[in-house]
Amino acid sequence: MRRFVMSVCVVGASMLFAGCDENLSTITGPTPNLEPTFASIQRDIFNARDLAGRQACIECHTDAGRNPSGNLVLLEGRSYAQLVGRGSTGKGGATLVIPNDPDSSYIVHKLEGNADIAGQRMPRGSGPFLTVGQMMVIRRWIELGALNN
Amino acid sequence: MSIRTLSIFFILLLVAGAAPSSAQTPAPNPDLELNIAQPDFTLVALPTNLRLPKFKSAFRVTHRFTRPLGDGSFSDLASDFFGLDTGAQIGLEYRFGILSKTQIGINRTSDRTIAFFGQREVLAQGEHSPLGISALATIDGTDNFTDRYSPALGAVVSRTIGGYAALYLEPVWVNNSNVLPSELVDDNDTFLMGMGARVRLRPTLYVVFEGSPRVSGYKPGEGQMSFALEKRAGGHMFQLNISNSIATTFGPISRGGLTNEDWFIGFNITRKFF
Numbered sequence: 013m014r015r016f017v018m019s020v021c022v023v024g025a026s027m028l029f030a031g032c033d034e035n036l037s038t039i040t041g042p043t044p045n046l047e048p049t050f051a052s053i054q055r056d057i058f059n060a061r062d063l064a065g066r067q068a069c070i071e072c073h074t075d076a077g078r079n080p081s082g083n084l085v086l087l088e089g090r091s092y093a094q095l096v097g098r099g100s101t102g103k104g105g106a107t108l109v110i111p112n113d114p115d116s117s118y119i120v121h122k123l124e125g126n127a128d129i130a131g132q133r134m135p136r137g138s139g140p141f142l143t144v145g146q147m148m149v150i151r152r153w154i155e156l157g158a159l160n161n
Numbered sequence: 162m163s164i165r166t167l168s169i170f171f172i173l174l175l176v177a178g179a180a181p182s183s184a185q186t187p188a189p190n191p192d193l194e195l196n197i198a199q200p201d202f203t204l205v206a207l208p209t210n211l212r213l214p215k216f217k218s219a220f221r222v223t224h225r226f227t228r229p230l231g232d233g234s235f236s237d238l239a240s241d242f243f244g245l246d247t248g249a250q251i252g253l254e255y256r257f258g259i260l261s262k263t264q265i266g267i268n269r270t271s272d273r274t275i276a277f278f279g280q281r282e283v284l285a286q287g288e289h290s291p292l293g294i295s296a297l298a299t300i301d302g303t304d305n306f307t308d309r310y311s312p313a314l315g316a317v318v319s320r321t322i323g324g325y326a327a328l329y330l331e332p333v334w335v336n337n338s339n340v341l342p343s344e345l346v347d348d349n350d351t352f353l354m355g356m357g358a359r360v361r362l363r364p365t366l367y368v369v370f371e372g373s374p375r376v377s378g379y380k381p382g383e384g385q386m387s388f389a390l391e392k393r394a395g396g397h398m399f400q401l402n403i404s405n406s407i408a409t410t411f412g413p414i415s416r417g418g419l420t421n422e423d424w425f426i427g428f429n430i431t432r433k434f435f
Contacts, residue, residue, distance in 0.1 A: 032310040032337040036344045048344055152345045 039145035042066065048152035049161045050092060057146065058086045066142065067135040081136070084108075092160045095119065103130040111158040114151035123147060190214055192261070193435055197361065198321040201398045201431050202256060202264075204357040204371040205387035206409045207331055210293040210319040212282055213258035217435035223252035223270070225407035229423035244426050250407045268410055275306040276410040286321060293319045297333070301412035311337045311412030315355075324361065329371075331355030335415035339379040348379035351415035365393040369400070373414050382417040389429075400429040 037044040042063035043056040056062065058069040073086040083101045085094055100106040106118035114120050118129075123142050125133035133141065142150070153159075192214035199211045202219060213219060228244035241247055249271075256266030262282040269275045278299040286293040300312040315333030322328070331354070338351040357371030369391060374384040389402035406418035407425050 032312060033349060034309065034337075034340065034342040036342040039342060039345065148341070148345055 036149075040149060041143045041145050042140075043146060046146060046149050048149050048156060050153060050159065051161065053150060053153060054086075054088055054091060057142070057150070058091060059088065062140075062146075064140045064143070066140040067137070069135065072136065082131075096158050096160075100130075103128075109154055109158050112155060114154040117154050120147070120151060120154070123150070192258075193217075196321075197324040198327045199319070199359070200367070200393050201359075201391075201400075203429070203431070204329065204359060204369050205389050205400070205402045205404060205429065206385070206414055207329065207355045207357055207371050207373065208278075208280060208295075208297060208317055209327065209329065209359075210282065210286075210295050210317050212262055213256060213264040214435055215258045215261045217433070218255065218257045219431060219433045219435075221252075221254040221256075221268075221429060221431045223250075223254065223409045223427065223429050225250045225404070225409070225425055225427035227407060227425065229425060230403070231422055231424065249427075250409075252409050270409060272303075273305050274301055274303050274410060274412070276301045276412070280317070286319065291320065293317075293321075297331075299411050301410050303412075309337070309340060311335055311415070313411040313415075315411075326358060326360045329355070329357040331357075333411060333415075335411050338412065338415040340416075346379065351378040351380060352376045353384070353415055355414075367391045367393070369402070373417070375415065375417065379415070380417065382419045383421045384417050385414050386418070386421070391429075396433040396435075398429070398431040400431075402427050402429065 036047065040046040046052055046056045058073075061068050069086045072081040073084050074080055075085050076087075085091065094108075096109045096111065098108050100108055100118045103118065106121075108117065108119045110117045121129050122134045124147060125141070135141065192212045196211055199209050202209055202211050202213065203221070226244035226247055226249045228241060228247035230238060230244060232238070238244070252268055252270040254266060254268040256264050258264050263280070265277070265279045267275065267277055276299055278297070280295050280297050282293065282295045284290050284292065284294040295317040297315045297317055298313070300310055303309040313333050313335040315331055318330045320328045333353050333355060335351045335353065337349055339346045339349045343349045353373050353375045355371065355373045357369065359367050359369045361367050367390070369389040370387070372384060372386045383405060385404060385406045385408055387402050387404035389400045391398055391400035403424050403426055404418070405421055405424055406413070407427070408414045408416070
């Protein structure tokens with residue numbers, strides 16, 4: 013009997029503990045499906061406007077019928093190579109995405125509007141900008157190695 | 162099944178798992194007598210192995226002033242009466258001896274966190290064991306137990322030395338200690354090794370120390386540490402304490418204090434109803 017009760021306790025505790033994690037969607041706000049993978053960032057940040065009305069990056073960072081802003085193309089299939097380990101055309105010496113190092117990645121500086129950026133904070137204009145939660149996801153993707161996943 | 166249902170289920174299981182008490186004997190219940198080396202159910206925030214007699218209860222108030230003692234000049238601090246004029250985090254706790262050697266309780270702090278806990282003595286210090294050991298299960302839930310749950314499992318290992326001191330070692334595993342989703346963090350659990358001591362200086366006067374260093378997992382800031390002076394008066398225990406955090410339940414304790422430069426003054430008052 014005692015062994016049975018102990019087993020039930022362990023199962024109960026496991027069920028209890030498994031259900032306690034926070035939902036990522038509570039953090040990511042206007043992009044509820046955003047995850048720290050490149051495919052998700054491409055889909056929810058680069059390609060589409062979000063529920064807050066933030067511009068999609070590819071509205072300007074495209075070479076379809078125009079010169080891409082900052083000479084940076086963020087279209088699907090080309091964006092990864094344009095970002096990871098590549099230098100910024102706007103600021104000499106800055107690298108857009110440095111795997112495992114979000115704090116030094118220039119794309120983070122541009123999206124957060126750090127004082128050291130050349131030109132405007134992205135997305136261009138007066139906002140809406142990416143939320144703190146959305147930036148946490150992008151930072152996490154870089155922190156995990158900025159994989160093409 | 163909701164987290165709340167599960168947590169109540171789990172604590173009931175803990176209670177149900179307790180061995181049935183032996184046949185009642187006319188001998189007086191030793192749990193009703195004062196345990197001179199272990200006079201209270203907690204050190205500062207960590208639990209002790211003091212047994213709560215069956216069907217008896219105890220109430221505790223925790224009060225932590227939120228002004229760090231090192232904030233501003235000494236005259237600023239003195240003008241705030243060492244933090245007593247500022248806001249505070251207040252906790253109310255009630256515990257009940259549901260079975261012999263088994264207690265359950267609820268604690269609510271004014272940051273709207275509610276914690277449920279259960280503790281069962283599995284080994285008493287005595288002729289057959291140099292140590293007392295209890296199993297402990299708790300769960301914190303923020304926003305009146307509707308959000309952000311942090312369950313914990315652990316043990317309280319104690320050794321009393323005559324009537325003069327009690328030493329404690331408390332390995333505790335806290336789940337979901339990180340407030341961020343697991344997708345965004347490396348660690349979502351904390352394993353901490355609580356340790357503490359209570360030393361009786363005078364017949365009713367004690368000094369207390371406790372620390373909760375995090376051994377592994379999520380461990381921001383500094384491990385919680387507290388010092389206290391306390392006075393026993395009948396069924397009351399009055400404690401004045403200084404801590405590097407205002408946490409009083411395991412979820413916040415696992416997140417530790419911000420730095421070891423910010424210390425907070427506080428007090429605990431316990432009343433036993435037996």
